[in-house]
Amino acid sequence: MSKLELFNGLLKNFISVVPDVEAVIVSDDEGLIIAAKLDKSLEEKTDSISVLSSLVNPILERIRYEFSFKKFGTASFETEDSRILFVSVKDNATVSIILNTLASIDKTAPYAYFLAEKCAQILTEDNINRIQIYIPNFEYDERQEFDRLKNQIYQMRLAKGQYKFKFIIVGDHTVGKTSIVMRFVENRFSTDYRATIGLNILTHNYKFLNTVINLMIWDIGAQKFFQRVRKTYYQGAHSAFLVFDLTNRSSFENLENWYNELKGFISIDIPVVVVGNKTDLSKERKISYQEGVSLANKLRASYIETSAKTGENVEDAFSLISYHYIVKSQLEEEKIVKENLISEINRIIDVKGKLILSFIGLNKYWNPALQLFTEFRDWGEMKTLKNEELEKIYSFNDKVIVQNYINHIGEIRESDGVLFIFDARNKKSIDLEWRNLVINGLDKMNENTSVLIGLRTSEDHTQTGVWSRLIEEFNLNEYLEKKMISILFFKITTEYRLEFLDQFNTWISTISSFL
Numbered sequence: 001m002s003k004l005e006l007f008n009g010l011l012k013n014f015i016s017v018v019p020d021v022e023a024v025i026v027s028d029d030e031g032l033i034i035a036a037k038l039d040k041s042l043e044e045k046t047d048s049i050s051v052l053s054s055l056v057n058p059i060l061e062r063i064r065y066e067f068s069f070k071k072f073g074t075a076s077f078e079t080e081d082s083r084i085l086f087v088s089v090k091d092n093a094t095v096s097i098i099l100n101t102l103a104s105i106d107k108t109a110p111y112a113y114f115l116a117e118k119c120a121q122i123l124t125e126d127n128i129n130r131i132q133i134y135i136p137n138f139e140y141d142e143r144q145e146f147d148r149l150k151n152q153i154y155q156m157r158l159a160k161g162q163y164k165f166k167f168i169i170v171g172d173h174t175v176g177k178t179s180i181v182m183r184f185v186e187n188r189f190s191t192d193y194r195a196t197i198g199l200n201i202l203t204h205n206y207k208f209l210n211t212v213i214n215l216m217i218w219d220i221g222a223q224k225f226f227q228r229v230r231k232t233y234y235q236g237a238h239s240a241f242l243v244f245d246l247t248n249r250s251s252f253e254n255l256e257n258w259y260n261e262l263k264g265f266i267s268i269d270i271p272v273v274v275v276g277n278k279t280d281l282s283k284e285r286k287i288s289y290q291e292g293v294s295l296a297n298k299l300r301a302s303y304i305e306t307s308a309k310t311g312e313n314v315e316d317a318f319s320l321i322s323y324h325y326i327v328k329s330q331l332e333e334e335k336i337v338k339e340n341l342i343s344e345i346n347r348i349i350d351v352k353g354k355l356i357l358s359f360i361g362l363n364k365y366w367n368p369a370l371q372l373f374t375e376f377r378d379w380g381e382m383k384t385l386k387n388e389e390l391e392k393i394y395s396f397n398d399k400v401i402v403q404n405y406i407n408h409i410g411e412i413r414e415s416d417g418v419l420f421i422f423d424a425r426n427k428k429s430i431d432l433e434w435r436n437l438v439i440n441g442l443d444k445m446n447e448n449t450s451v452l453i454g455l456r457t458s459e460d461h462t463q464t465g466v467w468s469r470l471i472e473e474f475n476l477n478e479y480l481e482k483k484m485i486s487i488l489f490f491k492i493t494t495e496y497r498l499e500f501l502d503q504f505n506t507w508i509s510t511i512s513s514f515l
Contacts (some may be wrong), residue, residue: 001129010133015039017135018111020103022082026089026119034093034123042328051358056368063468074112076105085109087116087197095119109234110138113198120197130186132202136216138232143153164214165325166236170258171243172251173222175464176277178242179308181219184318189309196221197499208322212438215318227261234265239325241274241317246305247284252276252295259299272301273288275317280307295476330498337501342378344508348416349379349399350513358403358412361421362433364389367420368492369454370404372500409441416511421492424455428466430473439479447484450510451504456492486510 001424006113007043011024015037078083083103095116099108114135121131169177178196182188185204200219205212210514220233224365242258246253255274262272274296276287277490289305296303304319306313348355359370374382404412412418418441422434438453445451455470471489488510490503 001337003122004035005225006128006131006133007119008037010118010135010402011035011037012328013135014111014115014135015050017137018108020099020108021097022100023098023113025098027094027096029092029094035103035255035379059504064065064225072274074109086231087112087118089116089197090123091443098110098317104227110199110229111135114201114227117197117200117221120194121200122362124194130138133450136201138235138401162212162214163240163322163326163329164216166216166218166330167239167241167321167325168218168220168234168237168262169241170220170249170262171222171275172245172254172258173242173244175243175248175251176308176379177222177243178219180241180275180277180306180317181217183311183314187311191313195223198223198226198229206318208319209324211321211322215322229424230261231265234262237266237270238329239271239321240487241273241275241321242299242301243277244287245274246287247281248294252287252291255295256299259301271321271328272299273317273321273324274299274301274303275456276305277308279305279312280309334498334501337498337505340374341501341505341508342376344505344512345400346378346515348512349510352416354401355511356401356403356415358405358410358418359421360409360437362407362437363421363423364406364509367404367421368497369500369504370402372497373402373504402434407437409437411480412441412444413446415445416514417452417507418445419452419454419507421454422456424470425458427470430470435474438474438476442476442479442483442485445483445485448514449483450507450514451485453487453489454500454503455489455490475491 007026011026014024015021021039023038024035027036028034074085076083078084078101081101083099083101083105084096085099085105085108086094091499095112097103097108097112097115106282118133122128125131167295169181171177173195174193178200179189181200181202184189185202196219202217202219202381204215204217205214206215218233218237220230240262241257244250244255244264259272272433274292276289276292279285292305293303302324304313304320306317306319308314345355357373359367359373361367374394375395379399383397384392385394385395385401388395390408391410392404394402394404396402401414405412420434420438420441422430424430435484440453453474456469457467474489476487488503488506490499492499
């Protein structure tokens with residue numbers, strides 16, 4: 001792909017995403033158009049060449065005569081027919097964005113800086129095939145973010161072990177933020193320094209702990225005049241690097257300012273890793289390892305030291321932030337599933353007045369379902385009604401009654417739901433007592449009872465077909481025909497918390513459907 005093709009694709013994407021844009025022009029300081037794109041409506045109605053000439057020439061003329069071009073960063077002004085926003089790409093090139101008269105400069109500015117960064121890459125990069133030219137949508141809505149998270153969690157269930165998140169990297173000038181990103185994404189290091197213009201975004205996929213991580217890395221410029229738009233870039237971030245230069249004490253001392261800006265712009269608590277970069281310059285080092293650890297502890301963050309030049313610990317730094325995000329994501333996932341479960345239980349209570357659940361197992365020392373369920377305290381404090389070795393009954397304000405029976409069937413006739421747990425690890429077939437226990441329970445249950453049967457499994461059960469055989473050996477069809485009872489089998493693996501919450505939701509939803 002040529003540079004012109006890259007420019008054309010980039011400007012086309014820009015106009016399709018950013019509202020109120022009539023034209024985008026990349027030009028040099030002599031007025032020569034390097035690349036340009038008109039809004040589709042203007043292209044259809046007018047001659048592109050003449051429109052561009054009439055737009056570009058007055059703009060560049062004004063830039064040359066009213067501003068010190070080579071020192072200029074960004075500015076905006078208005079004409080009778082449009083609003084103009086332009087940004088210096090490098091010493092001799094400018095991006096000019098022509099907007100309609102009602103357009104908001106503040107809303108367009110974040111896109112303008114991002115566009116300028118991409119234009120600078122096209123003009124300066126040796127390998128232009130590395131450049132990503134999509135334009136993200138910077139509009140952020142917390143409700144939409146919540147819905148996106150719920151949808152993402154659903155996708156994770158379909159393709160387990162895949163995580164996608166927005167990651168931001170901030171810090172002072174020349175600390176090596178872009179170099180760290182380039183070392184991680186492209187495994188290269190450049191000695192030519194060029195400050196990031198506002199924002200650079202890269203996507204990168206890699207494997208961590210047998211998990212596919214899809215990173216969208218936002219490398220945010222440190223210039224002060226970008227501060228007013230950085231809030232837009234921070235929104236929706238899931239994790240962050242705060243980077244300082246181990247040879248530059250002021251960059252270390254400024255890190256708290258970056259942290260405060262980050263927390264001020266993001267309403268949710270996100271994982272943060274403090275990164276001390278340039279370990280290769282050991283003789284010039286000004287900040288000790290312990291100082292870095294102390295600051296990270298103060299900011300409630302993790303700490304790691306890297307060298308973008310040699311690659312030391314760079315991948316480990318991204319693995320560390322990914323680990324923190326996965327853990328936090330799982331906690332968020334658990335929280336959302338719990339909220340759905342509690343909402344459904346409250347609906348049942350509103351209709352019936354109470355909910356009665358029974359847990360039946362064979363091991364008095366291992367019942368994760370009971371342990372997890374009794375963590376919920378949304379219906380009041382838990383009160384113990386019976387506490388014997390093989391029989392325990394708990395009440396939450398007489399609204400939710402939880403009964404636990406070991407190796408026998410207790411008073412379950414009034415139960416709305418019954419859950420059986422058996423340990424099938426290293427077993428090729430079920431024990432006869434398991435089937436007898438379930439059949440005994442089915443005989444005592446009323447109609448319209450929801451039943452879960454959880455089997456603790458080994459890793460090879462699914463692969464060898466043992467799982468299907470275990471279910472078949474229960475052979476409960478003839479008993480189910482006698483009563484209106486719903487039965488669902490499920491696996492219990494090492495990730496049992498979320499598995500149980502999932503099954504609780506199905507269990508309670510089935511009970512609700514019988515109302």
